Amino acid sequence: MTESRPHTLFSFGTLQDEQVQTALFGRTVPTAAASLVGYTTKPLVIVDESVIATSGQDVHLTLERRFGATVEGSVLHLSDRELAAADAYEVDDYTRRRVLLASGETAWAYLDAKPLRSAARIVIAGDSIAYGRCDPQGGWAARLAAAHIAANEIEHRVFNVAIPGSTLTDVREQIPALLAPRHPDTIVIAAGINDSAQPLAMPEDHRDGLAHIADTLTSLAATAQSHNARLVVVGPAWVDEARTHDYEGLRFTQARALALREALQTWCVGNHVDYLDMWEPLRDKTELLVDGIHPTPEGHEVLHRHLNALSS
Known part of the structure; x- marks a missing residue:
């Protein structure tokens, strides 16, 4: 049986919420503070009823590039199954891509699905x-x-x-x-x-x-x-x-x-x-x-x- 690989996911929004984690993963996951340089956030209106029900919010955040800005958030440590659950939770406006954290480490993050819409x-x-x-x-x-x-x-x-x-x-x-x-x-x-x-x-x-x-x-x-x-x-x-x-x-x-x-x-x-x-x-x-x-x-x-x- 193949062992699950560990994944690090940078979250700046609802995935940091313990209630959301429990609903998605069946537990609260190991989490550490982290920051992402070169980004800022802007609101994104959510219309997916299942996502709204899980998060309790109809407005989430999305990332936008801005030179010199920093977004504070958390790194979540997830298994294969949990990362797949996070993928399923995110709406089509987001896509998972690799980012470079302020620490110099890389992690997954959910970015705008249209790659030039958030670019500067x-x-x-x-x-x-x-x-x-x-x-x-x-x-x-x-x-x-x-x-x-x-x-x-x-x-x-x-x-x-x-x-x-x-x-x-x-x-x-x-x-x-x-x-x-x-x-x-x-x-x-x-x-x-x-x-x-x-x-x-x-x-x-x-x-x-x-x-x-x-x-x-x-x-x-x-x-x-x-x-x-x-x-x-x-x-x-x-x-x-x-x-x-x-x-x-x-x-x-x-x-x-x-x-x-x-x-x-x-x-x-x-x-x-x-x-x-x-x-x-x-x-x-x-x-x-x-x-x-x-x-x-x-x-x-x-x-x-x-x-x-x-x-x-």
Whole structure:
């Protein structure tokens, strides 16, 4: 029989209440004071009657990013069964993600289910599509930046450090030096199709990017966590294979792009990391792609609207 693993969960709300713990877990659980830096709280109206009945409250708290702020709370020590019960208790507005406590330890916490809705300072890294190539307005990333900054010009920032041609391996190597001066609370990694590309002239030492996606994402997640930032992975957009041909010594196919998409989704689900799927908005809309790969300005607008619906 597999033994239950211990879990630490940071709570800033009703899970600290002994009556709620008893109702959910059948006991009061070991608890210690803790704090979470870089966050503040705001009220969230609850409509789930079962949650209201358990907590006795129809307004709970949710976390929002704010540079320099601190939320006081408690760390709960839970078993597998108890963590599953906590997951079932939280409404769909929340999702469980890893956070870095003021003590330097990591713990689970329930964050806003839409990863950019609670963000303040966002760094975007990726390839030419995230960079905004083929769009004088800067692509979906520039549209995201404009909307995000307009919502709170004083506290919101967006830094696009995408470089055309980059793979996830390139991003992993480039991004650590770029983070400290920008103080990000959210890091958006736009995993474009460069990781799925196959060189036309295959060198003997060719390292297939698809085979190393999990290791690369694990490294990026560790980098994000070290900066107390939430990692958000944006998947590849649809590829019109009939128009890509051979591009700068590389070949792009739908099969490889879909394999990249599946690998990203699988890793994100298994590691409780946000994944935003960008495949469907441009599917079969070849007129929204300049060359079968890069979106037109209209294509970037479609991607931005889709991303906004998923994340904010």
